[in-house]
Amino acid sequence: MNLLAVGAGLAVFGALGAGIGIGIATGHATEAVARQPEASGDIRTTLILGCALAEATAIYCFVIALMIIVMLK
Amino acid sequence: MGELASRLIEELNCETVFTIPIFGGIDVYESVVVTWIISVILILLSIFFTRNLKVNNISKRQAIAELIVTKLMGMVKKMIGEEGEAYVPYLTTILLYIGIANIIGLFGFKPPTKDLNVTIALALMSILLVEGAGLYHLGIKRWLHKFIEPIAIMTPFNILDLVTRPLSLCMRLFGNVLGAFVIMELLKLVVPFVVPAVFSCYFDLFDGLLQAYVFVFLTSLYISEAIE
Secondary structure (H helix, E strand, O other), X not given: OHHHHHHHHHHHHHHHHXXXXXXXXXXXXXXXXXXXXXXXXXHHHHHHHHHHHHHHHHHHHHHHHHXXXXXXX | OHHHHHHHHHHHOOOEEEEEOOOOOEEEEHHHHHHHHHHHHHHHHHHHHHXXXXXXXXXXXXXXXXXXXXXXXXXXXXXXXXXXXXXXXHHHHHHHHHHHHHHHHHHOOOOHHHOXXXXXXXXXXXXXXXXXXXXXXXXXXXXXXXXXXXXXXXXXXXXXXXXXXXXXXXXXXXXXXXXXXXXHHHHHHHOOOOHHHHHHHHHHHHHHHHXXXXXXXXXXXXXXXXXX
C-alpha cells in the first residue's frame, strides 16, 4: 500500500507541465490585454480554451493516479 | 480513508437499474436512465418553446427561444466556419446534452458523463462524423491523400491520430467530471458546510459547461480541418 501511494504521487508529477503551460499562457494573455485592451474579450475566450486544453494533461495524471490506487489495491 | 476509497470505487462502477428480459437479458445502466431523463427534459423544453410560433408580434416565450437558438448556433458556427454549416445542428445538440449532463449532478442525479461508456460513445460519434465529413466533402481519393500530407513520413502519425483523437476527447471529459466529483467529495469531508457550495459553482457549473464547450470546439476543429 505504501509503495502504491508513492506511485500515485509520482504520477501526479505530470501536472507540473500543465501548471507551467497555464502560467505561460496567462502571462502572455496579460501582456496582450495590456497592449490591446479593446481585444480583451477575444483574448479571454482563447485563454480559457487554452487553459482547459492544458489542464487536460493534469487531468490525465489525476485519472492515472486514481486508477493506481483503486485498481491495483 | 478506506471508507472514501470504497465510495470512490462504488462511484466508478455504474449500477444496473434494471434488465430488459430479451436476448438473454440486456442490462440498463444508471447513465442510460439519466440520459433518458435529459432527453425528456430537452424534448419537453423544445415543445414548450416552439408552440405556436409567429412571424409578427412574437410572444416573450418565442423571443427567449429565438435568443437561445441564435446564440448557441452562432457560437458553434463561429467555431466551425462557413463550410461546415451542415454540422452546426448536430454540434449544438451535443453541446446541450453534455452541458446538461455535466450539471445534472446539482439536482441529485449521477452525471452520465462520469460513466466511461458514455464518453467513449460520444468520442466515437465525433470521430465517425469527422472522417465521414472528410469522405463526403473530399471524395475517397483526396481523403486518402490526406494521410500522406504534408509529407509521406507523417503517415503513421496521421493514422495514429484516428486513435488518439477520440481517446483524448473521451478521457478529457471523463477525467474532468470525475476529478471535479472527487475534489468535491474530499472538500465535503474536510469542511462540511458553506465552503463546498462556493467551490461547487466552479467545479460543477463553470467546469462542466466549459468541458462541453471544449468538446464541441475540438470536434468542430477536427471537422473543419477534415473538409478543407
